[in-house]
Amino acid sequence: MIRQPLEIGVAQQASPGEVLSGDRYFLWQSDTRAVLGVIDGLGHGAEAALAAEAARAALDEPAGQSLRELILRCHERLRGTRGATMTLIGIDTVSWLLEWIGVGNVVGVLLHPEGSGQLSRTELFVRGGVAGRSLPSTTASIARIARGDMVVVATDGVRSGFAYDINRIEAPQPLAERLLAQHHTGYDDALIVAARIQRGET
Numbered sequence: 001m002i003r004q005p006l007e008i009g010v011a012q013q014a015s016p017g018e019v020l021s022g023d024r025y026f027l028w029q030s031d032t033r034a035v036l037g038v039i040d041g042l043g044h045g046a047e048a049a050l051a052a053e054a055a056r057a058a059l060d061e062p063a064g065q066s067l068r069e070l071i072l073r074c075h076e077r078l079r080g081t082r083g084a085t086m087t088l089i090g091i092d093t094v095s096w097l098l099e100w101i102g103v104g105n106v107v108g109v110l111l112h113p114e115g116s117g118q119l120s121r122t123e124l125f126v127r128g129g130v131a132g133r134s135l136p137s138t139t140a141s142i143a144r145i146a147r148g149d150m151v152v153v154a155t156d157g158v159r160s161g162f163a164y165d166i167n168r169i170e171a172p173q174p175l176a177e178r179l180l181a182q183h184h185t186g187y188d189d190a191l192i193v194a195a196r197i198q199r200g201e202t
Contacts, residue, residue: 004029005093006036007198009172011180012191015044015157022048023155023191024056028063035062035070036089036195038106040155042082042130044189051081055131059088067101068138071131078132086131087124087153091145091197098151099140102126108153109163110143121163124153150196152179157190159183172196 006029014021022041028034039055041048058077062070067088078084085104092098098110108124122143127136150169154162162183166175172194184190 003198005032005034005091005197006195007172008036008196009174009176009194010192011176013157013180013184013189015189016187018045018189020046020049021189021191022052023157023189024052025191025193026056026059028059030063032093034091034195035059035067036091036151036153036193037070037086038108038153038155038191038193039084039086040104040106040189040191041084047082048189051078051084051132054078054081055084055086067099067140071101071103071135071138075131075135081132083130083132085156087126089124089151089153090140091151093147093197096145098143098145100124101138101140103129103131103136105156106153107160108151110145111150111152111163111166111169112146113148113169117168119167119169123163124151145197147197150194152176152192152194154179154183154193155189155191157185157188158192159185162192169196
């Protein structure tokens with residue numbers, strides 16, 4: 001059996017007093033490639049949810065599209081909305097490379113288990129801006145990856161130090177739930193996506 005590249009876990013919570021969350025995620029996978037997007041519509045409530053959903057819809061059918069093309073498409077679709085901050089990640093298990101483009105404050109970290117049992121961390125640095133309003137450089141950053149690595153991405157309803165509460169590679173869903181419970185700020189929409197790179201034959 002050939003697995004898809006990513007096993008993911010998702011945990012989220014709307015801002016207190018709100019029914020709708022303005023945070024969304026998007027995932028597309030083929031046998032050897034995946035595109036993951038984490039989106040935070042500005043503010044919270046219905047208008048934030050509309051903006052985030054517009055960005056998520058713009059990411060449909062990403063096959064053959066570069067991250068730059070995808071972020072530009074989101075930027076155009078978000079005009080006339082509140083706008084959104086977002087991070088897009090592309091994973092290729094042929095070249096074993098991870099690419100990312102971040103706009104605003106959706107932060108991520110790449111975790112690699114070392115032979116010593118320790119984790120090395122690569123922060124997925126993002127640039128300021130708001131998709132739909134002011135887009136920064138759309139040049140993707142690149143990092144090498146290996147099977148068993150993990151990417152964790154969070155919106156700003158999660159405290160920025162969440163990555164330092166990960167000391168080993170865990171199953172994605174329990175990890176996402178634990179991090180949300182421990183690091184949710186309590187005053188904004190919050191979303192955590194944990195993705196473990198698992199491509200291989202079983």
